[in-house]
Amino acid sequence: MNAISVRNLSKAFGKKRALDNVSIDIAKGEMVALIGASGSGKSTLLRHICGLETGQSGSSTIEIFGAGLQANGRLSNGARDLRRNIGVIFQQFNLVGRLSVLSNVLVGNLGRIPVWRGTLGLFSSEEKRLAREALAKVGIPEVAWQRASTLSGGQQQRAAIARTLVQRANILLADEPIASLDPSSARRVMEVLAGVNRENGITCVVSLHQVEYARRYCPRTIALKDGRVVFDGPSTMLTHKTLVELYGSNSEELILPEAVPDFVPDYTQPEPATAKSPDLAPAFA
Numbered sequence: 001m002n003a004i005s006v007r008n009l010s011k012a013f014g015k016k017r018a019l020d021n022v023s024i025d026i027a028k029g030e031m032v033a034l035i036g037a038s039g040s041g042k043s044t045l046l047r048h049i050c051g052l053e054t055g056q057s058g059s060s061t062i063e064i065f066g067a068g069l070q071a072n073g074r075l076s077n078g079a080r081d082l083r084r085n086i087g088v089i090f091q092q093f094n095l096v097g098r099l100s101v102l103s104n105v106l107v108g109n110l111g112r113i114p115v116w117r118g119t120l121g122l123f124s125s126e127e128k129r130l131a132r133e134a135l136a137k138v139g140i141p142e143v144a145w146q147r148a149s150t151l152s153g154g155q156q157q158r159a160a161i162a163r164t165l166v167q168r169a170n171i172l173l174a175d176e177p178i179a180s181l182d183p184s185s186a187r188r189v190m191e192v193l194a195g196v197n198r199e200n201g202i203t204c205v206v207s208l209h210q211v212e213y214a215r216r217y218c219p220r221t222i223a224l225k226d227g228r229v230v231f232d233g234p235s236t237m238l239t240h241k242t243l244v245e246l247y248g249s250n251s252e253e254l255i256l257p258e259a260v261p262d263f264v265p266d267y268t269q270p271e272p273a274t275a276k277s278p279d280l281a282p283a284f285a
């Protein structure tokens with residue numbers, strides 16, 4: 001079954017065509033990279049898939065697990081319920097800085113509990129236990145009581161992933177989650193995303209600037225250029241040569257300067273035990 005199905009999606013902002021007749025299917029359990037130079041439409045596509053934007057009127061549709069999220073530029077009646085299945089992580093601004101990390105993770109419950117309970121911040125001990133388990137799953141159980149503003153960028157992204165686990169999202173859309181991180185934090189966040197995909201079966205779509213991360217962590221890559229899908233296939237086929245053909249001089253934006261050209265990754269193998277925190281036990285599996 002497809003987790004996400006997009007048909008004929010176009011979107012213009014004034015005269016700028018941000019998405020141009022995009023059609024993609026993403027199967028349940030896939031881990032897909034969305035790459036493209038700046039302004040190619042990655043964020044716009046993700047914002048449509050989570051229902052934050054509607055496409056142009058016409059014959060476009062977006063379905064989530066076979067149910068209509070939007071059609072012809074209008075959100076469906078069931079969109080609100082479908083959105084509960086979708087966790088979203090942005091490059092920044094994922095957490096409320098003055099609240100504890102645990103409170104931020106507990107926010108993932110809000111779609112499921114009575115509004116009054118959420119407003120008063122009244123969470124059951126079971127909900128708190130699950131939130132702590134989610135923090136353990138992403139490898140940062142020790143920061144539960146810290147103010148979110150005191151976390152490093154990578155820890156903040158991992159806390160945001162923990163919140164989507166508490167939300168019980170079965171689709172995770174991550175919009176440039178590693179763009180402002182140093183390489184080791186970026187790898188750690190990508191490992192956590194790959195872990196929740198592999199161990200929890202969560203369908204992940206991750207927009208990335210660097211193709212190396214796509215090749216290392218995502219079996220499939222969808223590449224956008226000027227709002228159009230210009231590549232959709234195995235990440236291993238997206239060689240530097242192909243990137244140059246697709247993007248010309250803009251391809252430099254997508255290749256890490258120190259990258260070894262066209263190394264072949266092995267993302268099919270689970271991470272070796274040494275590369276993983278013992279905290280990443282599949283508590284939610």
Ligand SMILES: Nc1ncnc2c1ncn2[C@@H]1O[C@H](COP(=O)(O)OP(=O)(O)OP(=O)(O)O)[C@@H](O)[C@H]1O
Binds near residue numbers: 013018039042
């Ligand atoms: N709300 C908006 N109003 C006007 N133009 C917009 C809006 N959102 C996006 N755009 C334009 O649509 C195009 C696609 O933008 P989008 O943010 O989706 O690209 P992107 O691939 O995510 O880029 P980046 O990698 O720089 O984040 C860009 O030209 C952008 O300026």
